Amino acid sequence: MSKISVGLIGYGYWGPNLARNFRASDLYELSYIADLSEKRRSAAQKENHGSRVISDYREILEDSKIELVAVATPTSTHYAIAREILSRGKHVFAEKPLTNSIAQAEELVNLSEKAGTILAVDHPFLFSSAVRKLKSIIDSGDIGDIFVIDSERLNLGLIQKDTNVFWDLAVHDVSIIDYLLGGVLPHRLMADAERYTQQDQHEFGAVSLRYPGKQIANIRVSWLSPIKARRMMIVGSKKMAYFDDIHPDEKIKIIDKGVEYDSDKDKALFPVYRWGDALLPRLDNTESLRREVDELYATIRTGTPFPSSGRDALRILKVLSAIDESLISRMEVAIV
Ligand SMILES: NC(=O)c1ccc[n+]([C@@H]2O[C@H](COP(=O)([O-])OP(=O)(O)OC[C@H]3O[C@@H](n4cnc5c(N)ncnc54)[C@H](O)[C@@H]3O)[C@@H](O)[C@H]2O)c1
Structure with a gap:
């Protein structure tokens, strides 16, 4: 099965863990890393040769090769970013907690179900x-x-x-x-x-x-x-x-x-x-995250259920x- 091209938004404290695991897996190509902070972009550049490091994540959404976007920005920004990604027909892997409110999470879950895209949430345990x-x-x-x-x-x-x-x-x-x-x-x-x-x-x-x-x-x-x-x-x-x-x-x-x-x-x-x-x-x-990204690949390619879907995350919220x-x-x- 073909590799999944992935873009990562947010390279602060947690984002580098996602980047490391996507890069370590043969199943993914980490094509983009976006961060608003110049300092974090320069760290991303040093640590991720081969990935394009950018400030505006919208560039990721414009690229038709990108199938999956991981969101590791502060929780208050997840809703708006994930909504934009889902509306472009791409899969989302959002950090926990999915959003700050139940209403926002419900909207994202409904949007992903309507679009037939995966909304997965990183509950690593x-x-x-x-x-x-x-x-x-x-x-x-x-x-x-x-x-x-x-x-x-x-x-x-x-x-x-x-x-x-x-x-x-x-x-x-x-x-x-x-x-x-x-x-x-x-x-x-x-x-x-x-x-x-x-x-x-x-x-x-x-x-x-x-x-x-x-x-x-x-x-x-x-x-x-x-x-x-x-x-x-x-x-x-x-x-x-x-x-x-x-x-x-x-x-x-x-x-x-x-x-x-x-x-x-x-x-x-x-x-x-x-x-x-x-x-x-x-x-x-x-490593938990390694198992998680591997299982996410299987979910995207073959439809196996993902144990931490948007609907599961909704219960936690x-x-x-x-x-x-x-x-x-x-x-x-x-x-x-
Ligand atoms: N799964 C876990 O165990 C775990 C652990 C820690 C944090 N988290 C979650 O990860 C998320 C991020 O937490 P953190 O501690 O890494 O935060 P952080 O503040 O260290 O990093 C967030 C990064 O996102 C960047 N950013 C913000 N808005 C952006 C935008 N619009 N476009 C591009 N970049 C943007 C910031 O510049 C920053 O570098 C939170 O939702 C948090 O709850 C999960």
């Missing part, structure tokens, strides 16, 4: 070896019914000006949980957050989500933490799982712990605690918007 392994273990039934998921994403910084800590960090937890639970929206949530060092954005936050299958997911995120933590605990009816994304080689543990009851006796008085073995599944070390609503109302919010 859905392509990580660890999350893929967790998903296959959950889907195999090994963990049983999921009861509770507890997730933490803590760091010192990077404090953002245009989004709060939920839109910056919890977007990852929400998308991982959405993926593990099979793409269902929580039906309600309650969030709390605070600003400490600056007035603009909440730097610490916690949210509790309730899913229709009785699952509870708790997420804590912070830009004000003395340690970096990215960990998730999953409590199932048969086993439990612990995912530590910082750990170099033991990222996932499947632990045979649980509680059972002697059916002949009073339930409250006779719980039996099971302390079994822990399993460390072997993970391959493919509904959750993030409901979190903001809960912060304002200081009440539990229902999601419809």
Whole structure:
């Protein structure tokens, strides 16, 4: 199958990761990189021989050879840029979060569906070896019914000006949980957050989500933490799982712990605690973004479903918007 010619818009902090992975893949030709900043263009020029580096991204849209455009500009600009790309009949690979609002994201999803073009959104954790392994273990039934998921994403910084800590960090937890639970929206949530060092954005936050299958997911995120933590605990009816994304080689543990009851006796008085073995599944070390761009190629060329489509991203935005609503109302919010 033929290579896909791709243009990249935005070469700030994250754009170079996209460029590196498109260049490393035999499936793509990174033809253009656009950035408004001269400094970033000069970095792009040095690091990407063979790609045309430009300031005005519209040049990419004029080129009929370009099939796919990746958008790694600040989130507030995604909507206008993606709309322009889709209206030219080209596929879009947009950074997370897709847009700042549900209405804008819905418009992009409808536009792509009408045009028959792909709208893919970069939620990189859905392509990580660890999350893929967790998903296959959950889907195999090994963990049983999921009861509770507890997730933490803590760091010192990077404090953002245009989004709060939920839109910056919890977007990852929400998308991982959405993926593990099979793409269902929580039906309600309650969030709390605070600003400490600056007035603009909440730097610490916690949210509790309730899913229709009785699952509870708790997420804590912070830009004000003395340690970096990215960990998730999953409590199932048969086993439990612990995912530590910082750990170099033991990222996932499947632990045979649980509680059972002697059916002949009073339930409250006779719980039996099971302390079994822990399993460390072997993970391959493919970079998430590399797997993501390879799967995106298959989606564009052969129509295989992409796990992080515009419609999937819309669910994540509904959750993030409901979190903001809960912060304002200081009440539990229902999601419809
Ligand atoms: N997938 C991930 O894990 C991940 C990680 C970090 C950031 N992001 C997302 O990537 C996006 C960019 O974040 P960042 O941290 O790289 O931001 P950044 O500010 O470092 O970079 C954005 C770049 O876009 C350029 N730009 C802005 N408007 C432009 C335009 N109209 N045309 C051409 N260039 C333009 C800027 O000059 C800048 O160089 C955000 O949506 C962010 O949420 C995703």
